[in-house]
Amino acid sequence: MNEFAEETIHPDLQQNIRRLREISDNTSDLMVNEFLLSGIPAALLTCEGMVATSIITELILEPITHVQLSAPTAQTVFSHIQNRLLLSLDRSEAKNYRDLFRFLNSGFAVLILHGASSALVFGVQGYDKRAVMEPSGESNIMGARDGLIEVVRINMSLLRRRMKTPFLKMELFPVGDKTQTDLCLCYMHDRVPQKLVREIRERLQSTELESVLSTGYLQPFLENRRGNLFDTVSTTQRPDVLCAKLLEGRVGILIDGVPYAMIVPKLFSESFQTMDDYCFRPYYTTCIRWIKYLAFLITLLLPALYVAVALHHPELLNRTLLLLLAQSEENAPLSLTAEAIGVLLIYEIIREAGLRLPKAVGGSVSIVAGLIIGDAAVSSGLISTPILTVTAIAVISGFVLPDLNQPLTLLRLGMILAGGLWGLFGISLVGAAVLFNLCAGESFGMPSTAPIAPFRRKSMRDVLTRVSFRKMQSGHFTVEEYHE
Amino acid sequence: MNRIRSGQLTTALLLSNAFMLMCMSAPMGMESMWGAVIAFVLQGILCIPMLLLYKEGFTLTAYCSRKHYIVPLLFVLYFIVRGGISFLLLWKGSEHLSLPFSQPLITAALIGAVCLYTASLGLRTFARAGTIAFGFLIFTLGILLLGAWQRIDFQQLYPTADNTVFGSAMHILSLGDTLPALFVLLSFTDQKSAFSSLRFLGLSLLLWEVILFLCITVLGNLLSAAEYPFFLLTSVSQPLTTQRADAFYLIVFVLLCVIRLTLLTVLSAHLLGMLFPGLRCRSILSILGMIGAAAAFSAMGFEENLWCIIGIVLFACVIPLLFCLRMKKNPEWKEEPTS
Numbered sequence: 001m002n003e004f005a006e007e008t009i010h011p012d013l014q015q016n017i018r019r020l021r022e023i024s025d026n027t028s029d030l031m032v033n034e035f036l037l038s039g040i041p042a043a044l045l046t047c048e049g050m051v052a053t054s055i056i057t058e059l060i061l062e063p064i065t066h067v068q069l070s071a072p073t074a075q076t077v078f079s080h081i082q083n084r085l086l087l088s089l090d091r092s093e094a095k096n097y098r099d100l101f102r103f104l105n106s107g108f109a110v111l112i113l114h115g116a117s118s119a120l121v122f123g124v125q126g127y128d129k130r131a132v133m134e135p136s137g138e139s140n141i142m143g144a145r146d147g148l149i150e151v152v153r154i155n156m157s158l159l160r161r162r163m164k165t166p167f168l169k170m171e172l173f174p175v176g177d178k179t180q181t182d183l184c185l186c187y188m189h190d191r192v193p194q195k196l197v198r199e200i201r202e203r204l205q206s207t208e209l210e211s212v213l214s215t216g217y218l219q220p221f222l223e224n225r226r227g228n229l230f231d232t233v234s235t236t237q238r239p240d241v242l243c244a245k246l247l248e249g250r251v252g253i254l255i256d257g258v259p260y261a262m263i264v265p266k267l268f269s270e271s272f273q274t275m276d277d278y279c280f281r282p283y284y285t286t287c288i289r290w291i292k293y294l295a296f297l298i299t300l301l302l303p304a305l306y307v308a309v310a311l312h313h314p315e316l317l318n319r320t321l322l323l324l325l326a327q328s329e330e331n332a333p334l335s336l337t338a339e340a341i342g343v344l345l346i347y348e349i350i351r352e353a354g355l356r357l358p359k360a361v362g363g364s365v366s367i368v369a370g371l372i373i374g375d376a377a378v379s380s381g382l383i384s385t386p387i388l389t390v391t392a393i394a395v396i397s398g399f400v401l402p403d404l405n406q407p408l409t410l411l412r413l414g415m416i417l418a419g420g421l422w423g424l425f426g427i428s429l430v431g432a433a434v435l436f437n438l439c440a441g442e443s444f445g446m447p448s449t450a451p452i453a454p455f456r457r458k459s460m461r462d463v464l465t466r467v468s469f470r471k472m473q474s475g476h477f478t479v480e481e482y483h484e
Numbered sequence: 485m486n487r488i489r490s491g492q493l494t495t496a497l498l499l500s501n502a503f504m505l506m507c508m509s510a511p512m513g514m515e516s517m518w519g520a521v522i523a524f525v526l527q528g529i530l531c532i533p534m535l536l537l538y539k540e541g542f543t544l545t546a547y548c549s550r551k552h553y554i555v556p557l558l559f560v561l562y563f564i565v566r567g568g569i570s571f572l573l574l575w576k577g578s579e580h581l582s583l584p585f586s587q588p589l590i591t592a593a594l595i596g597a598v599c600l601y602t603a604s605l606g607l608r609t610f611a612r613a614g615t616i617a618f619g620f621l622i623f624t625l626g627i628l629l630l631g632a633w634q635r636i637d638f639q640q641l642y643p644t645a646d647n648t649v650f651g652s653a654m655h656i657l658s659l660g661d662t663l664p665a666l667f668v669l670l671s672f673t674d675q676k677s678a679f680s681s682l683r684f685l686g687l688s689l690l691l692w693e694v695i696l697f698l699c700i701t702v703l704g705n706l707l708s709a710a711e712y713p714f715f716l717l718t719s720v721s722q723p724l725t726t727q728r729a730d731a732f733y734l735i736v737f738v739l740l741c742v743i744r745l746t747l748l749t750v751l752s753a754h755l756l757g758m759l760f761p762g763l764r765c766r767s768i769l770s771i772l773g774m775i776g777a778a779a780a781f782s783a784m785g786f787e788e789n790l791w792c793i794i795g796i797v798l799f800a801c802v803i804p805l806l807f808c809l810r811m812k813k814n815p816e817w818k819e820e821p822t823s
Contacts, residue, residue, distance in 0.1 A: 309731065312584040318726045422594065423584040424731050428738030429598045435739075436602040436746075439612035453615035454489055484608065 005098040011074070013041045013114035020045070023097060030104075037064060038072040041114040045100075050107035052126025059088065060109055060122055074115030081111070081120060090123025102180045125153075132158065135237035135259075137402070142279035147237045152182050152256035158239040159186060159252075167191070168246065175204055175218075179211040182256035183218075186242070191249040193480045196444050200251050200264060212255060215262050222253075222264050224442050229407040229434065232443035234266035241275055249478030265443030265479060267450055269463050271403040272296070277466055285466040295397035299408055302394045303340050304415035304427050306387070311336050312423030328384040337420025339383055343391045344413060346373065442484075450482035490680035492611035493673045494687065495618040497662045500747050501688045502621055503740040504659040505695055506714045507573040510652070512707055513644030517696050519652025524689040526653070527660050528682070530797060534667045534804035535678050540811050541818040544671035547807075548758040550816060555803060556755045559668060562799050563752040564770060566661050567745055568777025569792075571595070574741050575782065580715045581734050592778065596771045598742055603749040603767045607672060610746055617743055624736045625694065627729060631721030632702045640704040656692065658792035663800030668751050745774070 004023050010016040017032055024030050029048040034041065046056065063085050069076055082091075094100040094110065095118050104110050107125030132154065135147030148155045156170055171185040183204060187197055203221045212218060215235050222233045236242055237260055242252050245263045253262040272292045277285045309316050310325055317325070332339060350369040354362045377383040398408050411434060418426030441448030451459030459477070461467040488496075510516075548556050574595065575588035583591065602610065666684065670677045699713040702720060710716040718733040752773075753766035763769075811817060 305731070313731065316728045316731050318728075421584075424734045425578075425581070425583050425591075425738060426594075428735040429594055429742070431735065432739050432742040433598050433601055435616060436605055436609055436613050439616070440605040440609040447612060449612050449616065452619075453492075453612035455491065455615055 005096070007097050008095060009097065009100065009112065009117050009119055011115050011117045013043060013112065016112055017043060019097070020100075023101070033061075035065065037113065038067045038069045038077055040072055040074060040077060042077075043112050045104055045110040045112065045119075046124075047104050047107065050105070050127045051109060051124045055124045055126060056109055060111075060124065064111070074113045077113060078116055078118075078120060088122035088124060092121050094119045094121055102174060105180070106182070129154065130259075138237050138241070138274075140274060140276045140279075143238070143275035144240045146239060148239060148242075148254070148259045148261055150257050150259050152184050152254050155239070155254045155259075155261070156184055156186075159242060159246075159254075162239060162243045163188075163246070171201070173205065175207060175209065176212040177208070177210045179213065181212040183212070184254040184256075186246060186252040186254065186261075188246050188249065191247065191476075191478050192251060193249065193483070196264075196480075197251055199444060200253075204253070214258055215255065215260050218253070218255070218262065222262070222443075224444065225440065227437070228441045229411065229437050230268060230404070230441055230448060231406075232264075232266050232441050232448055234263045234270060234403070235260045236263060237261075238275060244275075244278075249480050265446040266448065267446070267479075267482070268438060268441070268448045269450075269452065271401055273462075278469075282466050282468050286464075289464075289466060292400055295400040296404070296408075299394045299397035299401070300411055301415060301427070301431075302397070303344065303387075303390050303412060304419035305424075306390045307336050307340050307416055308419030308423045308427055311420060325386055328386050331381050332384045333382065335420075336387065337416060339387050340391065340416045340420070341413060343383060343387055344395075344416070347391065347395055348409065445483045446479055447482060447484055454482070454484065456481070487672050487674060488607060488611040488669070490673055490677075490683075492614060493666075493669050493680045494684045496611055496614040496669070496743070496747060497666055497684045498687050498691065499614055499617055499621060499740055500662050500665065500744040501660065502691060503570070503737075503744045504573075504661070505692060506737055506740065507577050507712065508659060508714065509576075509712055510655045511644070511647050512696060512699050512713055513647040513652075514641050514700065515643060515647045515649045516652040516656070517693060517700070518649045519654075520656050520689060520692040520696060522649065522653035523656035523660060524685050524692070526657055527663060527800075528685050530663060530801040531666070531681050531685070533801055533808050534670065535681060537804045537808045537811065538670050538677045540808070542671075542807060542811060543818070544668060544755075545758065547817045548755070550814075553759055556759050558803075559664060559799060560752045560755050560770075562664055562795060563748045563755075564773040565777055565795070567748040567752075567770070567774030568781055569661075570741065570744055570748070571774055571778035572781050575778070577712060577715070577737070580712050581737065588782075592775050595738075595741060595745060596775055599745045599749055600767055600771055602742060602746040603753060603770075607750050607754070610743075610750055614743060617739055620736055620739060624733065625691075627723055627732060628698065628718065628721055631723035631729065632698050632717070635721060636698070636701045637704055638701060640701045654790075654793060657796065658790075660688075661792065661796055663796055665747060665751060667800055667804060668755070745771075748774070 010019055013034075017034075020030070020032075029050075031046045031048050033044045033046075035044070036042065044056075044061065064081060067077065067080060067085070069080060088109075090108075092103065092108075094103055100110060100119055100121075103121040107123070107127055108121040109124045111120040111122070113119075129151045130149050132146045132149055134145045138147075146158060148158065152172075159170070160168070165188075167188050167190040169187055169189045172182055173185075174180040175183045185197070185201060185204070189197075200222065204218065207218070207221055209217055215233075219231075219233050224232065234245075236245075239261075242261045242263065246252055251264050253264070255262070272289055277289065280288075310329070314322055329336065334342065346369075350365060350373075354365045354369075357365060374388065378385055378388060394412065398405060398412075401408070411430075415427055415430055418430040420426075422429070439447070439449050439453060447454065450456065451463060459481075461471065544556070571592050575591060578588070578591055585591070602613070662684075666681060670680075673680060695714060695717075698721070699707060699717050702717055703710060703713060706716060706720070707713060715733075718730060722728055749767050749770045752770040756763055756766045756769070807817070
């Protein structure tokens with residue numbers, strides 16, 4: 001904890017300014033404008049680049065320099081400004097240096113007065129920010145086009161625009177000793193279990209983090225068990241998705257500086273749902289959803305099954321397929337397991353390279369990977385065509401479920417290894433372990449595998465199928481129903 | 485140990501039973517179908533004392549907290565022995581499953597390692613996994629029926645000379661070793677214990693009858709030569725003409741095996757924990773005990789026999805009956821200890 005955290009504001013203006021400069025070590029972006037306010041020495045503190053200069057001039061400096069009281073003291077001037085002048089909608093008072101710096105560095109203008117042991121703060125933020133635009137990661141066809149941005153207050157407004165009910169509650173509080181990042185806890189207070197909100201708030205406020213720069217910093221504090229392969233906290237860039245989740249009694253967490261919202265709890269079945277599912281006709285959505293389930297199995301199991309069957313259980317293949325595989329693998333210099341793992345590792349390397357490189361260079365990575373490596377490896381006989389085809393199908397199927405990319409990448413490799421070493425028996429064993437790991441996932445008492453295990457027949461209407469909103473409109477489902 | 489739902493109890497025990505059904509190696513005939521009915525009716529009768537006991541409010545946790553060691557230790561021993569028998573059945577069955585290695589110890593070590601992990605996740609996780617595995621089982625049965633229905637020959641349903649209804653009933657009863665597990669699990673289940681037990685027995689009977697019917701009518705004369713009728717049935721009933729589906733049955737078989745061994749490990753480890761709270765590595769001890777028992781049975785040439793039935797009657801009926809009779813004198817067995 002900083003030594004100045006609880007230190008109250010010094011009533012002497014010059015000593016106060018000296019102390020402020022001392023704490024901030026004469027930082028260049030601290031702007032101090034001294035002037036006389038109704039005859040009392042005063043100073044307006046701002047952080048350069050964080051405030052809108054025109055707003056300060058017009059709405060703060062102009063009115064307060066005209067204040068003339070008959071017997072002015074620090075208290076009467078403050079009281080006059082507080083009660084008679086509505087300089088800003090976002091007004092507050094800082095009692096100590098920690099609060100003062102938090103407001104100052106959040107883009108507030110801070111008014112300090114000789115003789116006053118507190119400071120008045122006015123919200124006049126005017127820093128540059130990215131415009132609200134379509135989210136890059138969660139594109140859809142018929143849903144809304146706006147996505148969350150880095151400014152928490154804009155994100156709150158995006159949410160409020162969709163949810164005009166007074167039951168939507170947003171709680172702002174700072175987290176992170178050094179960054180003092182604003183966190184906004186959002187929930188529908190008529191739907192959410194109060195115990196869930198209380199527990200999340202307590203966990204977030206009890207963190208001893210110095211900084212919160214992304215969702216990953218807070219995620220471990222919201223997860224109940226280590227060793228889970230699958231996330232129990234979901235993230236979204238879309239305000240409409242966040243609204244839908246809040247209406248189901250979940251809690252959303254917006255972080256200042258992060259264009260993602262975290263949602264607690266997350267169910268595994270949500271990885272197969274998108275906003276478009278609720279825009280298209282139910283029969284089409286049901287079909288697409290089953291394709292996604294199939295894609296999940298393909299991306300996880302196909303390369304491993306191929307390796308296991310080809311190496312250990314060739315009797316399971318029909319004659320034509322067996323001859324085809326035997327012919328293509330005849331001249332391959334590497335074992336099938338090594339080939340499969342090698343191809344997948346190369347794919348991961350190429351993917352990582354494409355992600356991190358500048359976009360201009362990223363395109364050439366695809367050309368080198370696809371044309372040169374792929375074509376050359378097959379024509380030189382280093383890699384067989386079937387393994388390349390199987391891997392490509394598995395990888396493309398994985399693109400259908402971007403939410404599950406991380407666990408699937410690791411599990412795919414594990415499955416291939418198990419299939420290569422122990423055949424279908426190995427795949428079954430790893431599969432059983434993964435199934436148990438998935439079932440062990442729990443978020444604040446809500447099992448990840450709900451509504452399949454524990455089974456809820458009513459919820460199957462949005463898991464196995466997607467029924468029409470005529471049927472879904474009744475019932476007011478909340479995630480609390482799954483609590484165990 | 486967390487509480488589980490009555491539906492989860494049903495699926496967990498049913499899956500455990502399904503593994504035994506897959507490993508059944510006795511001769512089959514129409515008598516087996518009647519034998520199954522009798523065996524499950526007998527199991528229902530054996531359940532009555534434990535249901536009465538739980539109706540009185542008995543809990544195993546309260547019983548163990550009164551420092552009664554012998555009965556829980558006997559249950560631990562029973563679960564370890566049944567786990568050993570399961571390992572033995574897996575070794576024998578694996579010969580028909582074309583595993584890539586022939587040494588049973590590797591099979592046991594791999595299954596043991598996985599069960600160690602799955603058992604460490606607790607009963608509630610096990611119960612949830614059971615629900616999903618139950619879905620797999622239903623799907624498997626669907627595939628099996630799809631492949632088998634065209635080969636069903638009703639003329640094969642005739643009495644056989646080398647089988648009796650009584651003999652079949654006793655054999656199936658000896659395989660129905662989940663009743664003692666039911667007794668322990670009822671302590672951790674929501675109410676509706678009688679309903680859960682009846683549903684479990686009813687569904688188990690249905691499963692047995694379906695498989696027995698398919699084995700008899702599809703395999704016909706092949707049945708007399710089949711060491712493991714279920715595996716032969718899966719080989720014969722292929723739903724696709726160009727592609728074999730045996731891989732799917734192998735996956736389900738291994739999953740059921742893991743579920744069964746996890747159940748036995750979780751129960752024995754939990755009972756050990758209630759008796760000796762300071763004891764660590766309880767799951768490891770249980771698994772090692774099971775593998776040791778399997779090795780011993782393998783050396784002795786163990787067969788499912790009268791001893792299994794005696795064990796089931798003792799743990800599922802006699803002990804609960806004795807508890808029932810002594811319940812009035814020991815009202816403290818009713819309450820859950822407050823922590």
